Amino acid sequence: xxxxxxxxxxxxxxxxxxxxxxxxxxxxxxxxFWVADMDFQxxxxxxxxxxxxxKQGIYGYTLIPDSLYDAIITWQKKQHHYxxxxxxxLFSPGVVPSLVTIIQALTNPGDALLIHDPxxxxxxxxxxxxxxxxxxxxxxxxxxxxxxxxxDMEEKIxxxxxxxxxxxxxxxxxxxxxxxEELQRLGELCQKHQVLVISDEIHQDLVFEPNTFSSFQTIxxxxxxxxxxxxxxxxxxxxxxxxxxxxxxxxPLLRDKLQAIQAINYQAEINTFxxxxxxxxxxxxxxxLDELLVYLKNNIDFACDFLKAQLPQIKIMKPQGTYxxxxxxxxxxxxxxxxxxxxxxxxxxxxxxxxxxxxxxxQHIRFNTACPRALLVEGxxxxxxxxx
Ligand SMILES: Cc1ncc(COP(=O)(O)O)c(C=O)c1O
Numbered sequence: 001x002x003x004x005x006x007x008x009x010x011x012x013x014x015x016x017x018x019x020x021x022x023x024x025x026x027x028x029x030x031x032x033f034w035v036a037d038m039d040f041q042x043x044x045x046x047x048x049x050x051x052x053x054x055k056q057g058i059y060g061y062t063l064i065p066d067s068l069y070d071a072i073i074t075w076q077k078k079q080h081h082y083x084x085x086x087x088x089x090l091f092s093p094g095v096v097p098s099l100v101t102i103i104q105a106l107t108n109p110g111d112a113l114l115i116h117d118p119x120x121x122x123x124x125x126x127x128x129x130x131x132x133x134x135x136x137x138x139x140x141x142x143x144x145x146x147x148x149x150x151x152d153m154e155e156k157i158x159x160x161x162x163x164x165x166x167x168x169x170x171x172x173x174x175x176x177x178x179x180x181e182e183l184q185r186l187g188e189l190c191q192k193h194q195v196l197v198i199s200d201e202i203h204q205d206l207v208f209e210p211n212t213f214s215s216f217q218t219i220x221x222x223x224x225x226x227x228x229x230x231x232x233x234x235x236x237x238x239x240x241x242x243x244x245x246x247x248x249x250x251x252p253l254l255r256d257k258l259q260a261i262q263a264i265n266y267q268a269e270i271n272t273f274x275x276x277x278x279x280x281x282x283x284x285x286x287x288x289l290d291e292l293l294v295y296l297k298n299n300i301d302f303a304c305d306f307l308k309a310q311l312p313q314i315k316i317m318k319p320q321g322t323y324x325x326x327x328x329x330x331x332x333x334x335x336x337x338x339x340x341x342x343x344x345x346x347x348x349x350x351x352x353x354x355x356x357x358x359x360x361x362x363q364h365i366r367f368n369t370a371c372p373r374a375l376l377v378e379g380x381x382x383x384x385x386x387x388x
Pocket of ligand 1: 036093094095096097120168172200202203232234240244245
């Protein structure tokens with residue numbers, strides 16, 4: 001039995017995934033396959049590092065130790081062939097807060113900012129909340145995978161004089177792990193039109209063979225001049241509540257502007273638990289991650305095979321990375337609200353409505369498979385009974 005088979009009761013832990021089911025849907029007995037965290041305990045090395053800190057009993061202001069920089073640099077180099085120096089690394093309480101800081105530092109209100117549709121929904125929020133203009137380019141679906149529509153992107157970049165593009169690499173909700181060729185073409189396009197790129201690489205470690213993740217900044221030496229990478233150990237190691245993330249910025253002009261905004265907002269100080277957990281994760285978490293990836297891959301294979309056999313009307317986008325499956329229910333011809341109502345009220349499962357990721361997500365859902373297999377089976381069987 002795998003450590004990931006153990007079912008932990010997360011109810012009454014203030015878990016967003018579990019404890020907001022009742023308040024959101026007014027029903028007991030729902031199974032959650034929404035909110036992108038995992039129902040697995042973190043690696044014992046991380047718990048030990050946090051416990052050691054807790055035991056010493058004083059929780060005052062904390063310096064960012066060189067050992068943390070070293071852990072991050074070593075991880076990125078070993079796992080992703082991505083070379084960083086200490087100077088390249090800034091810290092932030094989260095990847096989404098980093099997006100806000102970068103937008104505030106490097107663009108002006110009213111500027112046009114481009115994202116894909118569908119994509120992780122807070123990209124839309126951060127653009128709209130900072131009063132920038134939201135420009136969308138639809139992803140194209142080919143052979144059950146999302147592809148970028150470079151012609152459409154270029155047309156929109158020129159038409160709206162786009163200043164910045166936010167890339168989701170790997171892509172949430174589609175699970176695409178962009179290839180080096182795709183990233184090359186994207187980078188050339190952005191460079192040609194002087195568009196800054198933010199590459200959100202929070203899912204960088206959750207990638208299944210034979211796919212390989214490449215950081216946008218490793219594609220060509222000059223891509224570092226007009227790009228910023230944001231990432232975190234929190235997604236990989238299931239630490240989302242600990243709130244800690246990194247911004248990798250190699251261009252000193254961009255970095256100065258980011259640091260200036262961080263200073264204005266008093267944002268440069270980071271929660272100590274996040275620092276400790278991140279260092280332990282990167283130094284000691286590789287074995288745990290390898291085991292996790294096998295488990296996730298098996299869960300995804302199982303879910304896809306099950307759905308193919310039991311509910312062939314659902315079109316499946318099998319992820320190359322992430323633990324999220326993008327499912328197309330359009331053959332059922334249900335409006336989005338009716339689809340969600342059927343899932344919640346009839347099947348008793350809660351997922352993310354595809355429409356929340358953009359208009360291309362209509363009649364789709366995002367299904368989170370990162371849970372013990374027994375829960376996954378229970379949820380899929382409930383769906384099969386309802387939709388068969
Ligand atoms: C692409 C992407 N970026 C950012 C986040 C959240 O990052 P944070 O919690 O550090 O703000 C998520 C969480 O699911 C995500 O999928």
